[in-house]
Amino acid sequence: MTQTVSSEELFDRARALMPGGVNSPVRAFGSVGGTPRFLVSAKGPYVTDSEGREYVDLVCSWGPALVGHAHPDVLAAVHSAVDRGLSFGASTPAEAELAALVMDRVKPVERLRMVSTGTEATMTAVRLARGFTGRNLVIKFAGCYHGHLDGLLASAGSGVATLALPGSAGVTAATAAETLVLPYNDVAAVEAAFAEHGANIAAVITEAAPANMGVVTPAEGFNAALSRITTAHGALLILDEVLTGFRTSPAGYWGLTGEKEGWAPDLYTFGKVIGGGMPVAALGGRAEVMEYLAPLGPVYQAGTLSGNPIAMAAGVATLTAATAEVYANIDARSAQLSHAVSEALSAEGVNHSVQRAGNLFSIAFGTAEHGVHDYADALAQDAFRFKPFFHSMLDSGVYLPPSVFEAWFLSGAHDDAAMDRILSALPAAAKAAAAA
Numbered sequence: 520m521t522q523t524v525s526s527e528e529l530f531d532r533a534r535a536l537m538p539g540g541v542n543s544p545v546r547a548f549g550s551v552g553g554t555p556r557f558l559v560s561a562k563g564p565y566v567t568d569s570e571g572r573e574y575v576d577l578v579c580s581w582g583p584a585l586v587g588h589a590h591p592d593v594l595a596a597v598h599s600a601v602d603r604g605l606s607f608g609a610s611t612p613a614e615a616e617l618a619a620l621v622m623d624r625v626k627p628v629e630r631l632r633m634v635s636t637g638t639e640a641t642m643t644a645v646r647l648a649r650g651f652t653g654r655n656l657v658i659k660f661a662g663c664y665h666g667h668l669d670g671l672l673a674s675a676g677s678g679v680a681t682l683a684l685p686g687s688a689g690v691t692a693a694t695a696a697e698t699l700v701l702p703y704n705d706v707a708a709v710e711a712a713f714a715e716h717g718a719n720i721a722a723v724i725t726e727a728a729p730a731n732m733g734v735v736t737p738a739e740g741f742n743a744a745l746s747r748i749t750t751a752h753g754a755l756l757i758l759d760e761v762l763t764g765f766r767t768s769p770a771g772y773w774g775l776t777g778e779k780e781g782w783a784p785d786l787y788t789f790g791k792v793i794g795g796g797m798p799v800a801a802l803g804g805r806a807e808v809m810e811y812l813a814p815l816g817p818v819y820q821a822g823t824l825s826g827n828p829i830a831m832a833a834g835v836a837t838l839t840a841a842t843a844e845v846y847a848n849i850d851a852r853s854a855q856l857s858h859a860v861s862e863a864l865s866a867e868g869v870n871h872s873v874q875r876a877g878n879l880f881s882i883a884f885g886t887a888e889h890g891v892h893d894y895a896d897a898l899a900q901d902a903f904r905f906k907p908f909f910h911s912m913l914d915s916g917v918y919l920p921p922s923v924f925e926a927w928f929l930s931g932a933h934d935d936a937a938m939d940r941i942l943s944a945l946p947a948a949a950k951a952a953a954a955a
């Protein structure tokens with residue numbers, strides 16, 4: 520950009536043209552207030568706004584930028600693909616290349632279908648589970664986000680299985696009634712739901728580790744119990760790894776748990792990292808289930824831009840660039856940063872807990888005594904302390920996710936210099952949180 524334009528000016532313009540000025544709600548800074556920054560470029564661990572201000576980025580495009588922004592290998596692969604044309608609406612060699620990389624990492628995936636968004640992946644997985652089992656009901660957990668498909672926006676209900684209320688206007692009661700919403704980490708509630716409705720439950724869908732109510736650690740054995748219960752009742756387990764996939768380990772959160780414990784879900788959903796910043800998502804799993812999809816089976820699903828060659832190139836280059844060193848860096852920086860935030864908050868007497876699942880973490884306020892184990896805990900926290908904390912960090916040049924209910928994302932490009940900037944911003948932010 521030759522001329523700088525303020526975010527205020529850009530936001531005013533955007534609001535006159537698009538609902539809320541955004542194309543995805545959380546970008547509007549609704550829960551933290553203030554003017555969202557309009558970003559114009561990104562490199563490594565940094566993003567730059569329309570006024571030329573640089574921030575250390577802890578959003579990483581909400582996950583996809585695992586190897587850092589504008590990684591040279593990813594850019595080279597994309598440039599090379601662009602030179603061959605943008606989209607053909609036909610099969611391309613790169614689709615199988617990306618599928619093979621996924622299967623190499625996540626062994627139980629025997630077949631994969633590429634789609635363009637995480638929402639499409641979970642929507643298709645739910646349809647496939649219903650088609651495969653011939654059953655209607657789906658269990659989800661309160662506080663888990665699986666995209667904006669009608670049936671999974673429902674999040675009401677706690678304690679025992681309840682027929683959910685729609686989580687959004689425009690979702691019919693009939694659709695919502697086909698989702699059972701249960702409290703997270705509560706195996707007894709799952710068992711009770713299956714005891715009552717088992718013959719009609721098509722699937723349980725769960726985030727492999729929840730990161731959309733802030734991060735919540737799955738209780739030891741929780742996902743394994745879901746696998747055991749669904750198998751016993753002839754239902755499918757859909758493990759949503761859209762956010763955790765290829766991030767918490769090369770085999771996602773399942774790689775830290777199921778692979779070692781000896782269980783696997785029937786279906787996985789992937790997104791974010793799999794496309795390295797391009798619109799790619801996927802669902803995959805057992806061949807027997809996956810082959811219920813058209814053109815082999817009766818469950819229809821399709822996409823004009825599915826398996827887009829540029830997006831595939833970005834995905835292949837990103838997974839290839841995600842070396843052991845990248846994971847080691849993210850693991851180490853995550854531990855370093857989460858401890859530093861905790862120390863800074865403790866120094867100011869701010870009651871909080873660090874919520875962890877592998878290398879994912881978030882901070883919850885007012886939760887030191889018990890931590891956050893489910894959605895009720897997440898909602899009960901002192902969320903008001905996040906707003907001044909967030910703005911203090913932003914003023915110091917650190918771009919955090921603009922909501923207390925989001926994980927902080929690191930990348931292979933977060934180096935000592937980037938970390939030093941974050942660490943030096945923490946004391947003032949902790950003071951701001953304490954004063955709230």
Ligand code: PMP
Pocket residue numbers: 581635636637638639641664665666667726731759760761762790791800
């Ligand atoms: N599942 C999970 C666990 C997610 O975190 C998200 C997005 N944050 C989705 C599904 C939906 O993905 P998308 O935004 O690409 O539709």
